Amino acid sequence: MRTLWGDVLATALGLAVRDLAVSLKRLPLAADLASQDIHGKYKRTVLGPLWIALGQAATVGGFVLVFSSLFGLSVDVYAIYLAAGFPVWALISSYLTDMPNAFVASKGFIESYEVPWLTHIWRRSIGYLFVFAHQVITLFAAMAILRVPPKIEMLYALPALLIVSVAGAGIGIALAVIGARYRDLQPAMSIFAGVAFLFSPVMWRAEQLQVNEWVVQYNPLYYVISLLRDPLLGVAPPAQTWVISGGIAAGALITGVLVFLLSRRRLYHWL
Amino acid sequence: MVRLDLSDVCVRYPIYATSRQRSILGFAANRASFGRLARDAGRIPVVNALNGVTFSLQQGDRLALVGRNGSGKTTMLKLCSGLILPDSGEIEVEGARACIINPGAGLDHDKTGFENVEMMGRLLGISRVGRRLLADDVADFTELGDFLNLPVRTYSAGMTIRLLFAVATSVESDILIVDEVIGAGDAHFVEKAAKRIRATFARAKILVLATHSGEIASQLCNQMLWLDAGRKVMLGEPRTVWDAYINQRPQLEAVA
Numbered sequence: 001m002r003t004l005w006g007d008v009l010a011t012a013l014g015l016a017v018r019d020l021a022v023s024l025k026r027l028p029l030a031a032d033l034a035s036q037d038i039h040g041k042y043k044r045t046v047l048g049p050l051w052i053a054l055g056q057a058a059t060v061g062g063f064v065l066v067f068s069s070l071f072g073l074s075v076d077v078y079a080i081y082l083a084a085g086f087p088v089w090a091l092i093s094s095y096l097t098d099m100p101n102a103f104v105a106s107k108g109f110i111e112s113y114e115v116p117w118l119t120h121i122w123r124r125s126i127g128y129l130f131v132f133a134h135q136v137i138t139l140f141a142a143m144a145i146l147r148v149p150p151k152i153e154m155l156y157a158l159p160a161l162l163i164v165s166v167a168g169a170g171i172g173i174a175l176a177v178i179g180a181r182y183r184d185l186q187p188a189m190s191i192f193a194g195v196a197f198l199f200s201p202v203m204w205r206a207e208q209l210q211v212n213e214w215v216v217q218y219n220p221l222y223y224v225i226s227l228l229r230d231p232l233l234g235v236a237p238p239a240q241t242w243v244i245s246g247g248i249a250a251g252a253l254i255t256g257v258l259v260f261l262l263s264r265r266r267l268y269h270w271l
Numbered sequence: 272m273v274r275l276d277l278s279d280v281c282v283r284y285p286i287y288a289t290s291r292q293r294s295i296l297g298f299a300a301n302r303a304s305f306g307r308l309a310r311d312a313g314r315i316p317v318v319n320a321l322n323g324v325t326f327s328l329q330q331g332d333r334l335a336l337v338g339r340n341g342s343g344k345t346t347m348l349k350l351c352s353g354l355i356l357p358d359s360g361e362i363e364v365e366g367a368r369a370c371i372i373n374p375g376a377g378l379d380h381d382k383t384g385f386e387n388v389e390m391m392g393r394l395l396g397i398s399r400v401g402r403r404l405l406a407d408d409v410a411d412f413t414e415l416g417d418f419l420n421l422p423v424r425t426y427s428a429g430m431t432i433r434l435l436f437a438v439a440t441s442v443e444s445d446i447l448i449v450d451e452v453i454g455a456g457d458a459h460f461v462e463k464a465a466k467r468i469r470a471t472f473a474r475a476k477i478l479v480l481a482t483h484s485g486e487i488a489s490q491l492c493n494q495m496l497w498l499d500a501g502r503k504v505m506l507g508e509p510r511t512v513w514d515a516y517i518n519q520r521p522q523l524e525a526v527a
Contacts, residue, residue, distance in 0.1 A: 015356075036390065112370070112376040268349075
């Protein structure tokens with residue numbers, strides 16, 4: 001006679017694996033839903049998703065005007081730094097603040113269609129990547145205007161993007177599950193992201209920090225941000241960053257999978 | 272081989288009534304204070320939706336589910352369609368499942384009728400060829416004409432229901448799980464709709480249908496399950512069970 005936990009995990013594991021397999025097979029559906037989400041937002045606007053790039057340009061411009069002299073940085077350097085860093089931060093922050101709603105917001109779909117739970121995670125991930133791609137347009141525009149030549153190291157951004165996406169998806173699954181059960185997780189994560197923005201070298205440069213270096217050294221977000229930002233700045237990320245980010249991604253993935261497995265039975269009831 | 276077997280299945284689910292019960296801070300406060308603070312967060316009421324239900328369906332079986340509101344019919348449908356897992360007992364399913372429980376979900380009011388049909392087709396896993404056929408089928412059945420090229424926002428309630436109904440009844444699957452037959456639209460449409468429902472149900476190898484109509488049940492189904500408070504009261508021939516059921520509910524019309 002199998003134990004109760006054995007039964008629970010056996011069913012949950014089987015379901016979770018099947019969910020993953022079907023969700024990957026139906027990835028085009030996730031992409032379609034993502035496209036629908038985004039175009040829905042910009043439907044009757046003149047610029048459509050190009051508003052994303054415009055908004056990014058305005059933000060970078062504002063920060064450069066106000067903070068470059070405060071930080072003692074030249075406008076050229078700071079503008080490129082921000083144009084590279086903000087999209088990276090926006091990508092990471094999206095996972096943290098938007099994923100808690102992933103299942104809750106899709107309740108109608110989940111009830112009516114045989115669509116895997118994880119499709120809603122991939123759908124949002126693809127959406128974030130789309131926004132990221134549009135925000136990076138501002139970086140290329142800034143590079144063109146300030147005559148900064150592109151470097152081959154920028155190609156490192158692709159594997160970096162993969163690692164960040166894996167980490168994001170992993171933590172995203174956990175957040176989506178917990179966010180289904182506890183509805184105040186999403187506002188809590190918004191506050192957390194706001195604070196994390198200040199504590200992470202997005203607006204300021206890590207080199208500038210003379211005291212309280214622990215803020216950077218023990219901040220996991222620092223490594224993930226650097227991993228993706230360095231290539232965009234034309235620099236190959238150091239080995240240490242790859243290793244730590246890879247570890248974070250693996251940890252996030254395992255956490256996400258575990259949380260999904262353990263809550264699969266109750267998940268529908270929480271919606 | 273298609274089958275749906277339930278064996279002594281129980282389903283319980285929690286009801287989150289107060290905001291503290293849905294709050295991670297409430298949960299933390301309750302646990303940290305050993306139940307002193309945020310008491311309602313520690314005591315979450317549980318509904319015993321299904322209590323030990325057993326039945327066995329094979330190819331060709333059409334089961335009607337009847338019972339009062341709150342007797343567990345929708346929970347039973349969601350269990351059969353795989354949304355909910357049993358807390359005890361076993362459910363065994365062989366064959367592809369599809370459900371018609373909430374056809375309005377996934378409807379995007381800013382998209383046109385055709386665009387919505389396309390999206391729902393994708394969600395239902397219909398191939399590109401199938402979706403083209405679906406679009407023609409929906410246009411033909413709903414008779415909405417040019418409205419299908421306008422956003423659903425512009426439709427009347429009846430038109431929207433016709434569209435949803437058309438898509439929902441195009442679902443093909445080994446096992447079909449349906450929550451109440453939608454009844455809406457003018458007389459001409461109701462006649463067409465009835466024929467279409469019959470055709471849809473006939474295609475399924477196993478059908479589980481929750482209904483409040485004894486007539487529909489006896490016309491479309493070969494078995495009836497009467498649920499009350501999550502328990503099986505009676506399982507058998509539709510007319511027999513329905514007669515027993517309405518004797519407890521005299522305000523429902525008898526089947527002729």
